[in-house]
Amino acid sequence: xxxxxxxxxxxxxxxxxxxxxxxxxxxxxxxxxxxxxxxxxxxxxxxxxxxxxxxxxxxxxxxxxxxxxxxxxxxxxxxxxxxxxxxxxxxxxxxxxxxxxxxxxxxxxxxxxxxxxxxxxxxxxxxxxxxxxxxxxxxxxxxxxxxxxxxxxxxxxxxxxxxxxxxxxxxxxxxxxxxxxxxxxxxxxxxxxxxxxxxxxxxxxxxxxxxxxxxxxxxxxxxxxxxxxxxxxxxxxxxxxxxxxxxxxxxxxxxxxxxxxxxxxxxxxxxxxxxxxxxxxxxxxxxxxxxxxxxxxxxxxxxxxxxxxxxxxxxxxxxxxxxxxxxxxxxxxxxxxxxxxxxxxxxx
Amino acid sequence: xxxxxxxxxxxxxxxxxxxxxxxxxxxxxxxxxxxxxxxxxxxxxxxxxxxxxxxxxxxxxxxxxxxxxxxxxxxxxxxxxxxxxxxxxxxxxxxxxxxxxxxxxxxxxxxxxxxxxxxxxxxxxxxxxxxxxxxxxxxxxxxxxxxxxxxxxxxxxxxxxxxxxxx
Numbered sequence: 001x002x003x004x005x006x007x008x009x010x011x012x013x014x015x016x017x018x019x020x021x022x023x024x025x026x027x028x029x030x031x032x033x034x035x036x037x038x039x040x041x042x043x044x045x046x047x048x049x050x051x052x053x054x055x056x057x058x059x060x061x062x063x064x065x066x067x068x069x070x071x072x073x074x075x076x077x078x079x080x081x082x083x084x085x086x087x088x089x090x091x092x093x094x095x096x097x098x099x100x101x102x103x104x105x106x107x108x109x110x111x112x113x114x115x116x117x118x119x120x121x122x123x124x125x126x127x128x129x130x131x132x133x134x135x136x137x138x139x140x141x142x143x144x145x146x147x148x149x150x151x152x153x154x155x156x157x158x159x160x161x162x163x164x165x166x167x168x169x170x171x172x173x174x175x176x177x178x179x180x181x182x183x184x185x186x187x188x189x190x191x192x193x194x195x196x197x198x199x200x201x202x203x204x205x206x207x208x209x210x211x212x213x214x215x216x217x218x219x220x221x222x223x224x225x226x227x228x229x230x231x232x233x234x235x236x237x238x239x240x241x242x243x244x245x246x247x248x249x250x251x252x253x254x255x256x257x258x259x260x261x262x263x264x265x266x267x268x269x270x271x272x273x274x275x276x277x278x279x280x281x282x283x284x285x286x287x288x289x290x291x292x293x294x295x296x297x298x299x300x301x302x303x304x305x306x307x308x309x310x311x312x313x314x315x316x317x318x319x320x321x322x323x324x325x326x327x328x329x330x331x332x333x334x335x336x337x338x339x340x341x342x343x344x345x346x347x348x
Numbered sequence: 349x350x351x352x353x354x355x356x357x358x359x360x361x362x363x364x365x366x367x368x369x370x371x372x373x374x375x376x377x378x379x380x381x382x383x384x385x386x387x388x389x390x391x392x393x394x395x396x397x398x399x400x401x402x403x404x405x406x407x408x409x410x411x412x413x414x415x416x417x418x419x420x421x422x423x424x425x426x427x428x429x430x431x432x433x434x435x436x437x438x439x440x441x442x443x444x445x446x447x448x449x450x451x452x453x454x455x456x457x458x459x460x461x462x463x464x465x466x467x468x469x470x471x472x473x474x475x476x477x478x479x480x481x482x483x484x485x486x487x488x489x490x491x492x493x494x495x496x497x498x499x500x501x502x503x504x505x506x507x508x509x510x511x512x513x514x515x
Contacts, residue, residue, distance in 0.1 A: 144412030
């Protein structure tokens, strides 16, 4: 079990020792290790997307009482690979009146913050690419960059549905960013640190979902809205906006938006696990395996919610965010502060 | 040249290039997106100075929020032809003269200020210190900024909804 537990840290150690023997300078070794971490994260993202697209189709199938993909490979698992090949071979269409550079750049740029999120997440014991002391804050500021690329796509397409979709995305993401940040502050107040590794190690005995259940519910709802996933998928509401910001995109550029959504989904679930479900803590199994079990369980819940509830109306969305979630998260914050103070008085 | 110096010059080139593009772009939307790039470059400078917290705040406040608000403002007040929205001034030589004068002034201020040099290493985490200062020493400016923002929010609501419908 120890071999499995330390599998990835041992690979890093082995690479480090090998480079030491070749008498490479210290800074170059650090760069190589960082490069290895980036390759690992990219591999993880691609693998996750392959699994998640298949899983989502299967979950929808289950909910709607139909089999889902079932022809290619075991339980239709290779369907995603076939679809990816099809998307890669499609023509890259740019509308004639589009704002060419904004249109072309939006799809790659939407992917950048999604990848950057993975740098600070502790995947297992001693498994974090960059141990940043403002890790949590970094995550939210990077996530807020997503709005820029959606604006670029919505504006660049020169299509009224795209622009409306882009505007809705931005309005929704800005509104739900506030409860998202406020809900997490309770955890930060208890731990007294913004470092994600510290937050994980503070949950050695008790998961924060037991201390901060309201915060987790707020986080879950606001994160669903940030991800633009159902029931908050208004930016691409087919019945009103054709496909929102994605209307003019086809082939691999469209697939990049899709891939970014799944990358963000995994990152959001990973952050939730880190903040509320004890991160990589768990008995018997290796730490990173626990982490991924928890992440996939949470993603499964996200999928169930998406395909169970109907889409919320746009004005209801704003009312719910500003008049219910934000006050609730503020109350939670005050109660947490009082609770910490009472605990301190009782304990000391 | 050391690695950090090379990185500095690359970042500086990005900041200056995009800042010039903000002014010279004919399309106001493009100018706004170049502004996002400028802010991003500045946060890169903060990372280079190992001021992690400041870099993250720069991205969250300026890139995330202000840039998006600018783009919103631009889109809602557009004219028929987007290519002509970034208005140009006719007095460009006067402007250039004033800018050069200002730059000389800045240069003089930077080179002639007796900067306080401290031997201590930079603190590892600045978040706690900053938070403590905001709630003790700087509590009045902090609250004043809060009130200012509240007034702005109320003003924005009244502007869009109309005072009579609210009161």
